[in-house]
Amino acid sequence: MKITNLTIVGSGVLGSQIAFQSAFHGYSVVLYDLNNDVLDKAKQSLKILAENFKKDLNASDEQIEATFSRISYSTDLKEAVKDADLMIEAIPENPAIKTAFYTELAPLAPEKTIFATNTSTLLPSTFAEVTRRPEKFLALHFANEIWIHNTAEIMGHETTDPEVLQNVVDFAKNIGMVALPLSKEQPGYIVNSLLVPLLDAATKLLVNGVADIETVDKAWMVATGAPVGPFGILDVVGITTAYNINKIKFEKTEDETAGKVVGFLKRNFIDQNKLGLSTGEGFYKYPNPVYRNVDFLKP
Structure with a gap:
């Protein structure tokens, strides 16, 4: 499956960076969070990211303008994921919060949607069943300042479809990451x-x-x-x-x-x-x- 449309859940430090990096490389992105106040803060963060991309990557004004044109915002989870080929979750590192989120998300997302968690320490198998699509669920971990520290660690669990994992590896490469697929689950992946x-x-x-x-x-x-x-x-x-x-x-x-x-x-x-x-x-x-x-x- 070709990944074209992304939904990023969580507009904090990494969520905003993942959204901007993906849009910069041509993907259509919906950035979701709980309310407009949080999203307004994210929009300010994206403006700062734009300046960083200009300084560190020599991005042109035209590239930055095109990047922003590919990002939309939503506080409605069902609406946010309705076209998603890939959903990347970047919410707090708390098992209870993540479990509640996937319980809510599971019946709302289209069948095609791959779910990826950006967790830095938790294993994808912890949440696989509650996603109700364990074969389409894995971990996709980015380092902070991803436009510079451009690693993407991809870690499936025992029942992740190998084709799904490869699709996510390809996506990571397409947004300028050095893809680092793991052969088995490991708390903290490689970097952490x-x-x-x-x-x-x-x-x-x-x-x-x-x-x-x-x-x-x-x-x-x-x-x-x-x-x-x-x-x-x-x-x-x-x-x-x-x-x-x-x-x-x-x-x-x-x-x-x-x-x-x-x-x-x-x-x-x-x-x-x-x-x-x-x-x-x-x-x-x-x-x-x-x-x-x-x-x-x-x-």
Whole structure:
């Protein structure tokens, strides 16, 4: 099946990026969210993305204008998916929220529609049955700033149709991604299987009073040559994601350190709406975080 029409559910950081990237490469996109206030914020985010595409990809005004012409907006889920060949879900990293969403979506979408979840840590098999089309359901994970970090990890589950998986691999390539199909389910795919332990270790060092934010990031940046440290990465990923991952871990295992991390992030960041780059402040303040200062790594 040729994928032509997309529906992106969730207009947050990654949802907006997926929508813009897909429209930039010629796809017709419907961006869905719960209400117009949320979509209005997404429209502002898309304007910022447009400037990034001009700066980083040398996109022309004509390309940007054409991109916006391919994006429409909806708060009606049935209407949003009525023509969808592929639905990509980018809603909060919470199993209960995702289960409720797929329960609502399943009877509304056309039979042809492939469902893909952008979950960064959860397995597609967790939700396969509730989608009521397990053979047309898989995970499709993008990294943040997808026009630069252009990876697309494609992970099916035991009953995903191989042809469906290949269709999504082809779609990912068509929107400029380096497609990374997995041979079996793996929590965290490839990238997050490598990245999450780093971010988790950094957060534990902070919460346990071993070192402060800047010292941890300096250690990583100087020792490895990385352009950004783990707390800078967490600001881009979004502190809410780190909070939700640790909250799920604590609820499942009652791990004491995970509980401390949850409390620390809630008090100091979540409750104060310091969620990272998206809100202008997280571990650092934006648009000019101190780790980008020319003397940040000087002896």
